[in-house]
Amino acid sequence: MTRWQPVPFRDVRFTGRFWSERLETVLTRTIPSQYEKLGESGILESLELKDPPPPLRIPRWPNGHTHQVFWDSDIGKWIEAASYALHHRRDPLIEARIEAIVDRFEAAQLPDGYVNFWYLGREPHLRWTNLRDRHELYNAGHLLEGAIAYFQATGRRRFLAVMERFVDHIRSTFGRGEGQKRGYPGHQEIEIALMRLYRLTGDRRHLELALYFIDERGRQPHYYDEEARARGEDPAAYHQKTYEYQQAHLPVREQTKVVGHAVRAMYMYAAMADLAAETGDEDLRRTCERLWQDATLRRMYVTGGFGSSAGNEGFTADYDLPNDTAYAETCASVAFVFWAHRMLHLDLEGRYADLMERALYNGALSGLSWDGTHYFYENKLESDGSHRRWPWHPCPCCTMNVARLVASVGGYFCSVAPDGLAFHLYGGATVETTIGGQGLRVEERSDYPWDGRIVLTVTPAVPLRMALRLRIPGWCRGAAAAVNGEVIDVDARTERGYLVLDRLWSPGDRVMLDLPMPPGRIWAHPLVRADRGRVALQRGPLIYCLEAADHPVPVADLRLPRSAALAAVPRADLFGGIVTLATTARAIRTDDREDLYRSDPPSEIEAPLVAIPYFLWGNRDAGAMAVWLPET
Amino acid sequence: MTRWQPVPFRDVRFTGRFWSERLETVLTRTIPSQYEKLGESGILESLELKDPPPPLRIPRWPNGHTHQVFWDSDIGKWIEAASYALHHRRDPLIEARIEAIVDRFEAAQLPDGYVNFWYLGREPHLRWTNLRDRHELYNAGHLLEGAIAYFQATGRRRFLAVMERFVDHIRSTFGRGEGQKRGYPGHQEIEIALMRLYRLTGDRRHLELALYFIDERGRQPHYYDEEARARGEDPAAYHQKTYEYQQAHLPVREQTKVVGHAVRAMYMYAAMADLAAETGDEDLRRTCERLWQDATLRRMYVTGGFGSSAGNEGFTADYDLPNDTAYAETCASVAFVFWAHRMLHLDLEGRYADLMERALYNGALSGLSWDGTHYFYENKLESDGSHRRWPWHPCPCCTMNVARLVASVGGYFCSVAPDGLAFHLYGGATVETTIGGQGLRVEERSDYPWDGRIVLTVTPAVPLRMALRLRIPGWCRGAAAAVNGEVIDVDARTERGYLVLDRLWSPGDRVMLDLPMPPGRIWAHPLVRADRGRVALQRGPLIYCLEAADHPVPVADLRLPRSAALAAVPRADLFGGIVTLATTARAIRTDDREDLYRSDPPSEIEAPLVAIPYFLWGNRDAGAMAVWLPET
Incomplete structure (x- = not known):
């Protein structure tokens, strides 16, 4: 089979307006403003290892943990995004900022290679005692990706060298050898980073460590059980109840269902596809394909969003895809783009690219505001007007995930x-x-x-x-x-x-x-109860939605006749020039009669309907939104 | 204005098969079996005042309370239902059982008139210290109703005399006089009972006590606040958060919205209508009418059910009437029948009788199984098959409420x-x-x-x-x-x-x-989001539903074309002979294609549709049920 390789994003230059504009916004607004937010929220200060540490600025979760445990990953992701930006345009200020961060890492790294600012600053004796919950390997992964990107952008090896020493430490700590811990990440990510390091260096030990993390996962006796007992905890008291949460309920190759925390799942599947491509491991490829089928046939929002429940930030049951309570975390769509891209390089099939494109233009891009400085963490498909973009988030993972995706989007072309x-x-x-x-x-x-x-x-x-x-x-x-x-x-x-x-x-x-782009309708599998009797609108790769700002009547009252002809209407006045979809729909009248139950159906009036691309919603006055419209 | 009085149920004799059958079932199966259940569940044993009290057989609630606190009310309601049964048919065994219970009450009543088996048996020093939560006055009300009914059925005064002494004690304890507590019930009910006692005896002090309970309610400084502080508790720590829960958030005459626990609300409104009728109090009548409008125009299920949320067993927001999570407690519909009946006697308007009839035949009667020995506590309007009738309930309030209603149903004619x-x-x-x-x-x-x-x-x-x-x-x-x-x-x-x-x-x-009874369709106010695009079926006073037992395809997949002609089909083979509604509907095909999102709508096939009266559902093999059907 022909072996395909992505053309790196640095070999792709945009002339078209869509991505030129999004890229320019990310370079000039998103990445600089994110650095400011890293400062305001105390994340950069965490690198100073103050003694005593400053008090928590953000709330602890019910289980006593804090987002600060994974602040290192935020720094790694910002460096990664900023490094991509440097490819497009050198920027001495950004470079100086990264260098200052690297100084901290060099200074803080222990002689054995360990580095993690939460543990170094607060509880160094507890390092590697809680892989299940504490994100140390996840942080290492994002920092390693940042270090690779920074090296590729600038040729400077200092940060990469720090992270290579950390990887050496991790390799010596975890594995199946004498005296090693048989642990693996509670939040997958480092597997992707290790594959990047393998591709950068050709050092097969990195691939082997990634493969170890994948293949050790979910085995019995269960590492998280043993680790909990070693901490003096009852494994049965685990607050997430099940290791499905981090896809560690079964050995990975035995998994058939997409379960648990959606971002963890997607990062793992992406790494598995990388491994399958590099090793030719047919069993792993089949596992990827099986999980792909499950994800995309039963557990995916029409926007390429993933995760139906805030409870586990992840998956629930087949076809359970509620719109107003959708979680569909931006990170999950970004990670799905990674996975789809890797599936495409296992097998050049348009079906992978179709969904990669769908998640990119819809579920992922919706996470970034038009002005580049506001975000959705949850990308709901329906809102009563109460769901708003954040200027930042107590858990800012999504913000820099969408930034690094857009800053390197050429690499997916x-x-x-x-x-x-x-x-x-x-x-x-x-x-x-x-x-x-x-x-x-x-x-x-x-x-x-x-x-x-x-x-x-x-x-x-x-x-x-x-x-x-x-x-x-x-x-x-x-x-x-x-x-x-x-x-x-x-x-x-x-x-x-x-x-x-x-x-x-x-x-x-x-x-x-x-490629003709007439406005189109999409219907969901009828087992998706939330979308029964409803239709979504699409044109080209874009999923559309209705937003209150464009309608004189409540969005929830609009119903689309199946016979209504949809027109593609260019609108130079909106978002620098977009194409909307427009038609005359019906609006249920809610104010003409008071009686609660009636012997005749609600009356309807004609009402103009204007749909905008889903990724652009939430950028005007707050109001209701709906992707799935009732048909009439 | 003409003053209308109900014809007592004992002056109404059934010849028609519907109520003859239901009444016979209640007399021969429900009331005797309920006595057995009162025994099995320890309720009768509670009258023995064992020292020490037997351990709890049922779980405590999170706030530490137990259903046992209101076991007295279950005894009162059973005596009431059984006394109605005696009117239809004397039964020495039932009379002996009631006499034995009355012995216990006579023996246990304190010299000052107080009687409550929970407090007497466990914490006599704490009586009257927690009206907000502990149901003492509620128990007194139900016992008083039972005593009146038993006196009317048999002429025996003993139980009534006990309860009259208790009422005297309550009157001396609560009121606006020197040394009295300005308390009122946390769960309303005694107001109705006092009005019955007033009508029985002509003693106006009973009416005045009911009026005091109504008019003292919700005043500031708030009695429940003061009472909580006297117990050493912070009133702000109240587990229900708001006194809307028991309609004590505002003085009653200032209330405009139907809020909180639905049964408490309905009992209170019924008593208010009684008071307005007996006193000619126009202000109270207007309050009743205002609350009636709110209840029936914005917060009532099509079955005459009330209460949208299990959280407060009551009301939420206007038009918030979810079907699968409906609470619609049997007691609330029974109590609404009481209220509607009293509104009808304030003003003989068919609109009151229309809804009295609707709640009676649907939301209330559904609480009792066809065999007379199983019950719904929550009368949901949609089920995936998991909602089943109970043979009994840890909180059996509904079981004897529906029994006393059916046993006296002639009184509503x-x-x-x-x-x-x-x-x-x-x-x-x-x-x-x-x-x-x-x-x-x-x-x-x-x-x-x-x-x-x-x-x-x-x-x-x-x-x-x-x-x-x-x-x-x-x-x-x-x-x-x-x-x-x-x-x-x-x-x-x-x-x-x-x-x-x-x-x-x-x-x-x-x-x-x-009165022509063609099968009819009902549409909900379009602000009822749960019923948008759906239709309910009715014939005469009966609301219909679809049940899995009658359909080869899943009930949830059926859609009713607006043009489908509904036929009334007598079915001698079902429930002793009923009329079903039948037509050919459409069923969405869910198994013909695997793809999650499609460019063409789901296919449909023709499918027979059979609707049965709602009150009869849940009497065959467990399965899905729906009242509101999607239209196509």
């Missing part, structure tokens, strides 16, 4: 193989890469996702035989294409979701690809 | 005035009464509620001028009537819901009344 180049996403992106040692530039020009007309100009350094693969999105019907003006039979030449143009390419060859 | 007789309900009932000193028998023959054709034979002792008022139910369209074969213009002669036949009646005069 294309992949290369020895004999080809594949476009998964569109939006005005110029890719420079090499294929079989030959340089190649492809300019993709479009106003995607607002318009499906795409022109690609292929410029190899010298005429080049290769297969250009262009994803035909699953939502698209009637795609058309031409090469240098010659019409292509798209259906005949589409393989597993990609139009394959295998030919000798000469500089200046032009491909026209037309 | 007719009322008399000096110049007329009004029929509120139908069902084959022969009424013997006097009007203006003249004896009168009216035989009402019908198979109501299964059939709306009614024949009344009026037999005065001598020819009698009077207005016979026949309720034309609010659900009925096209009622027709004839007197001795002569057709009456029903619309022209109907006043506030009653057809008025004012004439000189001679023995044997016959009235034919035809």
Whole structure:
């Protein structure tokens, strides 16, 4: 099978307005403002290891823990996002800030390599005694990702060296050898980071440690039971009740259901796909595919959101996808993008890219406000107006997750193989890469996702035989294409979701690809009780919603006739120019009669309906919102 | 205004099969089996005042209280129901059992008149220290009602004398005089009982005590605050958070919203209507009407159920009427029947009788199983199959409430005035009464509620001028009537819901009344979110539901086309002969496709739909049930 590799985001430059704008917002507003928030909330101060430590500024949870236990991860994620920003535009101030943080890490790291500011500052004797709850390996993972990104952006090794020493310490501490702890993370993440370190260094020990963490997970006797008893606690008193919470209820390869905390799950699945790709482990690949099917056929919101309950920040039952109480944490959609991207590189199938695109444009991007400085932690699909964006969050994990995703989003656009180049996403992106040692530039020009007309100009350094693969999105019907003006039979030449143009390419060859984007309706599987009798709206990759700001009547009173024709209406006055969906719908009258029960149905009036892209909701005056509209 | 008085149930004899059957079941199965349960659950044993008291057989609540605190009320209610049964049929065994209970009360009553088996047995020093939570006055009320009923059934005064001494003690303890406590019940009920005692004895002090309890309620400084402080408790630590719970948040006459615990509310409103009727207090009447409007226009289930939340066993917000989590306690519907009956005697308007009838046939009667020995405490309007009838309940209040209602249901059929007789309900009932000193028998023959054709034979002792008022139910369209074969213009002669036949009646005069009962649909006010896009089915006074036992496809998958013609189908094979509603509906297919989100709507197939009366659900194999059906 052809081995595909992502084209790194630094080899992808945006010319299209959608991502140019989001990227610019993240670079100029989000990342700088996040540094300010890290300061205001005490996270940076935690690096000072004051004695005594400053009092808690944020509430403890009922189990006595605090978010401060994972503040290191916030620093790691911010460094990662900021490092991506440096690729786009060097910034001495950001670099100086990162360097100052690295100074702290260098100074604080113990001789054995351990570093974690919560434990060093407050309870160093308790390190590695509570993997189940205390996020030490999770923190290490995010710091390692940050260190790799910073090294790749600047060539400076200092932070990476700190983290490599920490990884050495972790490797010596955990494993199946004599005197080692058979532990593994309570919150998965380090597995992804270790795979990045493996790919950066080629040092197979990093892959092996990641594989150990995956394969040790969930075995009996259960590490978390033994660890709890060692702390003098009754394992049965675990506040989350079940190790499904962190997908440690069964050995990973025996897991068939997507359960527990959604972000932990998605990070783990992403790492599993990485491992399967690097090792060719068919059993692990099948496990990934089985979990993918479960996640996407029974437990995914139409926005690419995951997690139905705030109780476990995660999964509940098949088809249990309530809209107003959806959790759908931004981090979970971001992590799903990671997973989908890795599944795509296990097997170049459009179905993976379809959902990667859906989660990216909807469930993930909704986490970031239009102004770049406000956030949703929970991406509900229905609100009575009480759900608002936060300027920050006591648990700010999502804020920097969406920042690092947008700052590196170009990396999700294309992949290369020895004999080809594949476009998964569109939006005005110029890719420079090499294929079989030959340089190649492809300019993709479009106003995607607002318009499906795409022109690609292929410029190899010298005429080049290769297969250009262009994803035909699953939502698209009637795609058309031409090469240098010659019409292509798209259906005949589409393989597993990609139009394959295998030919000798000469500089200046032009491909026209037309992906029609009529407004469309989506219905959910009828076992999704919350969506029974309801319909969602989509155009291209964007899921739409109704927001109070666009409607004179309450959003909840609108009903969409199945026969209503939806029009795509460009609106230059909204969010720098977007395409809305509009029609004449029906509104139930709620004020014409007082009687509680009646022998005739509620009356309806005509009412204009305007839908905006879901990811843009919550950026105007607070009000109700709905993705799923009752049909009439 | 004409003063109407209910015809006592003992003057109404059933010939129709519906109530004959329910009454026979209650007399022969429910009341005897309840006595057994009172024994098994330790309630009768509590009368023995064992030293030490036996250990608790039932769990304490989180606040440390126990149901045993109100076991006296269960005894009172059983005596009341059993006494009604004695009117229908003397039974030496029941009388002996009641006499034995009365022995205990006589023996236990303190010289000052106090009697309460919880306090006497466990903490006599704490009596009257926690009216807010401890149900002493509530117990007294139910015991008093039982004593009155037993006296009326047998002429034996012993129990009544005990309770009259207790009332004297209560009167001396509570009031606005020197040295008295300004307390009032935490759970209202005694007000109704005092009004019954007033009507029995003519002693106005009983009315005045009821009026004191109503008017003292909710005043500042708040009695429950002071009482809590006297116990050494912080009033702010009250586990129910708000005195809305027991309608003591404001002086009663200032209350505009139906709030808190539904049963407490309904008992209080019933007593207020009694007081308004007896005193002519216009302010109190207006308060009753205001609360009636609030209850019935915004906070009532279509079954005549009340209480949307288990949290407070009561009311939440306007139009918040969830079906699957409905509380709708049987007691609340029974108490609403009491209230509606009293409103009807404040003002003979059909709208009161309409809802009295609705709550009686649906929300109240559903609390009793077909076999007479199983119960619903919560009368949900939708179930996934997990909601089942209980053979008994740790808090058995509802069981004997529905028993005492059915055993005395004849009392809700007719009322008399000096110049007329009004029929509120139908069902084959022969009424013997006097009007203006003249004896009168009216035989009402019908198979109501299964059939709306009614024949009344009026037999005065001598020819009698009077207005016979026949309720034309609010659900009925096209009622027709004839007197001795002569057709009456029903619309022209109907006043506030009653057809008025004012004439000189001679023995044997016959009235034919035809109340057409086509199957009908009900829609809820569109602000009831739970019922949006749904419809309920009704025929005559009965609300219908779908139950799994009658359907090959899941009930939740059925959708009713608005155009579907509903047929009334007699079914001799079900519950001794009932009328079902049947049609061909649509069923959503849930097993034909696996994809979670689709570009075309779910497919539907034709499916037979059979609806049974709501009150009969839960009597066959456990399964799902729904009152509100999605429309298609």
